[in-house]
Every structure is written in C-alpha cells, then in structure tokens.
Amino acid sequence: MALSLSFLHLFSYIMCFIGAKNILRKTNCEEAYLTTDLACNLAWWCHYLSLAPEDCMIDITLDPNTAHPRLVISVDGKQVFCGEKHQVVPDSPELNRVVCALAREGFDCGRHYWEVGRTDWDLGIASRSVCRKGKITVSPAHGYWFLSLRDQTDYAFRTDASRIGVFLDYEKGIVSFYNVDAKVLMYTFNARFTDVILPFFSPCTNKSGKNEAPLIICPVSTIE
Known part of the structure; x- marks a missing residue:
C-alpha cells in the first residue's frame, strides 16, 4: 500500500532529529547510546512536534x-x-x-x-x-x-x-x-x-x- 506523506510530516521528523542532537549535545553522550531519560526526552519531542496536517x-x-x-x-x-x-x-x-x-x-x-x-x-x-x-x-x-x-x-x-x-x-x-x-x-x-x-x-x-x-x-x- 502506498503511503502518502505530507512535507509537514517530514518537517516533524527533521525537527525530532534536531531535538535529539541537541539533547545529546547537552548531556555529552555519544550518539550511539541513549539512556532511558534521553529516550523519554526524545519521545516527548516526537509527541510535541507531531503535526496534524x-x-x-x-x-x-x-x-x-x-x-x-x-x-x-x-x-x-x-x-x-x-x-x-x-x-x-x-x-x-x-x-x-x-x-x-x-x-x-x-x-x-x-x-x-x-x-x-x-x-x-x-x-x-x-x-x-x-x-x-x-x-x-x-x-x-x-x-x-x-x-x-x-x-x-x-x-x-x-x-x-x-x-x-x-x-x-x-x-x-x-x-x-x-x-x-x-x-x-x-x-x-x-x-x-x-x-x-x-x-x-x-x-x-x-x-x-x-x-x-x-x-x-x-x-x-x-x-x-
């Protein structure tokens, strides 16, 4: 089944990635490792930035x-x-x-x-x-x-x-x-x-x- 994805949804994913980078930078963590707290923060970013077109x-x-x-x-x-x-x-x-x-x-x-x-x-x-x-x-x-x-x-x-x-x-x-x-x-x-x-x-x-x-x-x- 073809998935139709608006550019606005794509924007959400980009912003989630930027948020992840900022979180990792502030905590001085390697990008390959996510603690439970970081994962929760990332989940919050994804929830907040998910945009209904x-x-x-x-x-x-x-x-x-x-x-x-x-x-x-x-x-x-x-x-x-x-x-x-x-x-x-x-x-x-x-x-x-x-x-x-x-x-x-x-x-x-x-x-x-x-x-x-x-x-x-x-x-x-x-x-x-x-x-x-x-x-x-x-x-x-x-x-x-x-x-x-x-x-x-x-x-x-x-x-x-x-x-x-x-x-x-x-x-x-x-x-x-x-x-x-x-x-x-x-x-x-x-x-x-x-x-x-x-x-x-x-x-x-x-x-x-x-x-x-x-x-x-x-x-x-x-x-x-």
Whole structure:
C-alpha cells in the first residue's frame, strides 16, 4: 500500500532529529547510546512536534490592498507578478517602496503552514502593525521575518529552491523555511510574537521583462 506523506510530516521528523542532537549535545553522550531519560526526552519531542496536517495547512490569499503599485494580483489571490509600470491605486495601506504584498489572513495563535512556488522571491511573515509607507527597514527588529532568493542562487544557503514551505508556530515564536523539493530545512527564526502576523510575499522586480513569471501560492505538496 502506498503511503502518502505530507512535507509537514517530514518537517516533524527533521525537527525530532534536531531535538535529539541537541539533547545529546547537552548531556555529552555519544550518539550511539541513549539512556532511558534521553529516550523519554526524545519521545516527548516526537509527541510535541507531531503535526496534524489538517490543523496546520491553511488557505492563503493575497490582499491587493497591501500590494505595491507595480504588483498585479490574480483574481483568485493565488498569484502575483511585478509589472513594468506603477498602477493607479487608491490610498490604501499598501507598501509603496517595497515590492511585496501581504496575505488577507492573519494569525495571533496556532500553527500554520503554506507553500509557494517561485525562482526569485522574498518570503516570510510581517507584523500587522509594521510601517508600510516610505523608506522602511525590512528586518526582525522592525517586524519582518523573511528569506530571499535572487537569480536562483543568491541566498545564504546557496541552494536552488523553487518551492518553499513556510511554517509558523505563533506560541513558540518560530517561523521556519523549507526547500520542499530537496526536503531540507533552510532556516528558522526565533522571536516573540505579540501582534497579528501576516504572510509576506514578493516576486521581486520585473528586471526589464526577465522576471515576469508569477509567484504562486501552491497546494501543499505530498510525496508517495
């Protein structure tokens, strides 16, 4: 019988392994030997980190009222690309200097997971109360937690990542990024969230027509 395993389940196994490594490191034990106490700790990690996909996978849509004037959002709110010219838009809370958009859906509790397909991107989360107008500093200290990929290679881990999973645990103050195709944890931010958190998306600039493909909010992947 074929076993269907969501990438979110795979994330749980990765995090269990990381937890095991941390436990072993703190106790100065060899990896080949586990005491009863260590085994109990590992069991707790596995129980805590086991994620029910139906509880975490969410339907995300882009909010056109937050989009930079050059961004064009599809009718269903699932795709966005950067045009060559600014559109005429009302004076809504859009970001007028950073080429990005926020999601309609915001979170002030719980665990949430979504996936995005794109070869150039800025992805992450932002506090609802962040400054959106004029020159802004996009950093965790200013309410933005995100990673970037440029020209398929220019980001800290230098790995091609065209499909990205984002996992938010509000209570634990964690936002993690995954290379879905390679099944690799890319990076985790640790923070203390006090505001409503909104998913953050940028397809990057148009590059004179060389970067026209849309950023797509994808159905969550499964592997057989």
